[in-house]
Amino acid sequence: MTPPIPKSRTPFYRNVRFISWSFQLVVFAVVAAFVYWLFGNYQRNTASSGIPTNFTFLGSPASFDIPGADFEPTESVRNAYVIGVLNTLRVSIVGIILATILGILIGIGRLSKNWLVRKLSTIYVEVLRNLPLLVIITFTFLGVVLQVLPRIEDSWTPLGIMVVSNRGIGVPWYSGTSGLSLIVVFFVGVIGWWLLARWRHLVADRTGQPARAFWFGGVFFLAALVVGWIVLGGRIILPMVDGKRIAGGIRVDPSYFAVLIALVIYTASHIAEIVRGSIQAVPVGQGEAASALALSGFQRMWNVVLPQAMRIAIPPLGNQYLNLIKNSSLGAGFAYFELTQVTQVTVGNGSPAVPAFTLALTFYVVLSLITSAFVNVANRRFKLVER
Amino acid sequence: MKSIKLLAVFAALMLVLAACTSASETTTTAAGGGEQGSLLDTVKARGTLNCGTRDAFPGFALLTDTGEHVGFDSDFCRAIAAAVLGDATKVKHVDLETADRFTALQSGQIDVLVRNTTWTAGRDGNEGATFLTVNYYDGQGMMVAADSGYTSINDMDGVIICVAKGTTTEGNAAAEAARLGLDWEVRPFDDTDLIQQAFLAGSCDGWSSDSSQLTGLRSVYPDGPESLVILPEVFSKEPLAPAVLDGDSAWAQAVNWAILATIQAEEWGITSANVDSFLSSDDSNIRKFLGGTFTDSDGNETTLDPGLGLPTDFAYQVIKQVGNYGEIFERNLAPLGLERGVNALWNDGGLMYAPPYR
Numbered sequence: 001m002t003p004p005i006p007k008s009r010t011p012f013y014r015n016v017r018f019i020s021w022s023f024q025l026v027v028f029a030v031v032a033a034f035v036y037w038l039f040g041n042y043q044r045n046t047a048s049s050g051i052p053t054n055f056t057f058l059g060s061p062a063s064f065d066i067p068g069a070d071f072e073p074t075e076s077v078r079n080a081y082v083i084g085v086l087n088t089l090r091v092s093i094v095g096i097i098l099a100t101i102l103g104i105l106i107g108i109g110r111l112s113k114n115w116l117v118r119k120l121s122t123i124y125v126e127v128l129r130n131l132p133l134l135v136i137i138t139f140t141f142l143g144v145v146l147q148v149l150p151r152i153e154d155s156w157t158p159l160g161i162m163v164v165s166n167r168g169i170g171v172p173w174y175s176g177t178s179g180l181s182l183i184v185v186f187f188v189g190v191i192g193w194w195l196l197a198r199w200r201h202l203v204a205d206r207t208g209q210p211a212r213a214f215w216f217g218g219v220f221f222l223a224a225l226v227v228g229w230i231v232l233g234g235r236i237i238l239p240m241v242d243g244k245r246i247a248g249g250i251r252v253d254p255s256y257f258a259v260l261i262a263l264v265i266y267t268a269s270h271i272a273e274i275v276r277g278s279i280q281a282v283p284v285g286q287g288e289a290a291s292a293l294a295l296s297g298f299q300r301m302w303n304v305v306l307p308q309a310m311r312i313a314i315p316p317l318g319n320q321y322l323n324l325i326k327n328s329s330l331g332a333g334f335a336y337f338e339l340t341q342v343t344q345v346t347v348g349n350g351s352p353a354v355p356a357f358t359l360a361l362t363f364y365v366v367l368s369l370i371t372s373a374f375v376n377v378a379n380r381r382f383k384l385v386e387r
Numbered sequence: 388m389k390s391i392k393l394l395a396v397f398a399a400l401m402l403v404l405a406a407c408t409s410a411s412e413t414t415t416t417a418a419g420g421g422e423q424g425s426l427l428d429t430v431k432a433r434g435t436l437n438c439g440t441r442d443a444f445p446g447f448a449l450l451t452d453t454g455e456h457v458g459f460d461s462d463f464c465r466a467i468a469a470a471v472l473g474d475a476t477k478v479k480h481v482d483l484e485t486a487d488r489f490t491a492l493q494s495g496q497i498d499v500l501v502r503n504t505t506w507t508a509g510r511d512g513n514e515g516a517t518f519l520t521v522n523y524y525d526g527q528g529m530m531v532a533a534d535s536g537y538t539s540i541n542d543m544d545g546v547i548i549c550v551a552k553g554t555t556t557e558g559n560a561a562a563e564a565a566r567l568g569l570d571w572e573v574r575p576f577d578d579t580d581l582i583q584q585a586f587l588a589g590s591c592d593g594w595s596s597d598s599s600q601l602t603g604l605r606s607v608y609p610d611g612p613e614s615l616v617i618l619p620e621v622f623s624k625e626p627l628a629p630a631v632l633d634g635d636s637a638w639a640q641a642v643n644w645a646i647l648a649t650i651q652a653e654e655w656g657i658t659s660a661n662v663d664s665f666l667s668s669d670d671s672n673i674r675k676f677l678g679g680t681f682t683d684s685d686g687n688e689t690t691l692d693p694g695l696g697l698p699t700d701f702a703y704q705v706i707k708q709v710g711n712y713g714e715i716f717e718r719n720l721a722p723l724g725l726e727r728g729v730n731a732l733w734n735d736g737g738l739m740y741a742p743p744y745r
Contacts, residue, residue, distance in 0.1 A: 045493070046493075046515070048633075048634055049493060049515030049632055049633045049634060050512065050515050050633055050634075051493065051513060051514065051515045052513060063557075063558040063561060063562070064557040064558050064561055064573070064575075065557065065560075065561045065564075065571070065572070065573045067547075067572040067573065067574055068572075073558070073561040073562070073565065141581070142581075142584050145590075146584055146585060146587075146588035146590060147588060151588070151589040151590075152589070152590075153589075166588055166589065166590040167547060167590050242545065243544075243545045243546075244545055244546050244547065244592055245545055245546075245547065245572070254590060255574070332577070333576070333577035333578075333581070334576065334577070334581065335549075335574040335575055335576050341552075341575070344486050344552055345552060345557060345575055347486060348485065348486055348552060348554055348555070348557070349555060349557060349558045350507075350509035350510070350513060351513075352513055353489070353490055
């Protein structure tokens, strides 16, 4: 007979769950009290010196101008913020796309069998990722945009369709058609793309020829857009020098250009390392199997290795995208009207600093969270399905 | 068990931290002014004046290669220190970016802001600042390249204007362009070095700022001052005044009278060189001003203490150690080619006027 297990209960204060919960509660309470105290201090001090802490300044007129935007100084601070957010998105989205392309190319270059390509890629990565971004932007603005690009009086006009000067780069842009008719053309293009892709897949199944559905469909789509738009009476507006400025077409702001180039070449150096690591993480057998199937070097990389490498690369790439979005705030020093610049200028012109910067902070957090959400969705979508 | 111990240690740390921070609460609010006491006492106890200024602005506040702050604003920092502490060298010059200056004042990082700051209603109200006697009456102007052919801002249509950020400059330029029906693209930069580079590279047509600033910037332009022209129009009122935090009238009065003393001294012709001879002046008002003795109605020898919380000889210290308004102007601004203009004394056709010291 085994002796009966003593029935004495463990006292509650020795219960692991109680102890861990109570300590977490204490820590939470301390942190909450600390934050509450800080906030109380802020409210007391701002009240004693009569500084407004609410957001009514958003409705008052901005009283400053935003170059390159359809904005009047009489419009509200709120509208200025909207333009700031849009400009942040403009440099971030274009920057992310270009940095990804450049980063993948250089990442592949790091593993190239060609000695020159390999070394040049290595030098690029090692130099760029070891420089502070602010130094790079200062260089692209002072060195490249101001010094390399010509003055407006002697601007370059390559092929007569562009104007390049240190006051901006004029690019041809369309005008004329808009609205419903263009949407119809767009849908004709999309449907044509889809039908062509279906047809190419059928052909591929029947004959064994490569489908190339993306190329066939894409070319048709573009052709449909161009033809439809010409038929609807659209025209190209060429940029030209108008006195001291560039008129017509779309003007790429010199500050935007400097910030974009700096963000792209800096972030690409980090992306290149991620891509290189991810390619090396793909089992060697995959590449060897592709070679055994007599795929060309490009096909091996594009169809076999890279898709598997990008699956590994997605989470760290997301971090780089977040960095790029946040780093775009450095454009504020160089007359680029992104979110931080708008906040600083509106504070300089009389908006209260703490609420104004709180708003900017919130925008950045929201932008980052949205980007993270996109990256997570992509990650889940491309993750290796394990059964 | 290990994690529980860790948690306990962490919680204890947090408690200690909270205790420390609440202990420091009393000191910070005291420094913030208000009920707990004036900054005047804090500054006297500390023995140094934290003066918000800048470091790269010729004429007004420039940090030299030898680590000295020279300039008009820097001298007024010294004048305040001489008045409050009796020693013009007891100044800590805090270099501030334009966008940070009011935050530095609000947070108590600086005691007084003497940094080319325009007195506006919005700043008086929204920034929690109290502006004191204007020490320089300025106005926004426009500088262009000499070979640009512009002779008036009315010629400038469809141009790019570069300005420094964080000031009222963007707003003034936008308002002036709207008033004249001109199309100006105003581009704000973080600092004047970037604007200078952009200007040299020909990507700006105009450089707009307070006229005094433009004069200073022109004097150190790499291509030489003669390659730039400041257009005649002045299109805003920019009264530059020192500022202190709202709600501390004792400190505000002390700083104010340090500035007024320089103006009063110039009116009486008292300079740093001859101030000692005025100590025995026949004019009892001058002796009162300098902290000398005079005979009151009861026939006693006494000194005048108007109750500003300053030493009775504060004006003497200011003039002896820093100089009167005219001296400060001549020393710092005249070499840039700035004229007294509206900044002359009231009896000389200007706006500089000090209330009577009695």
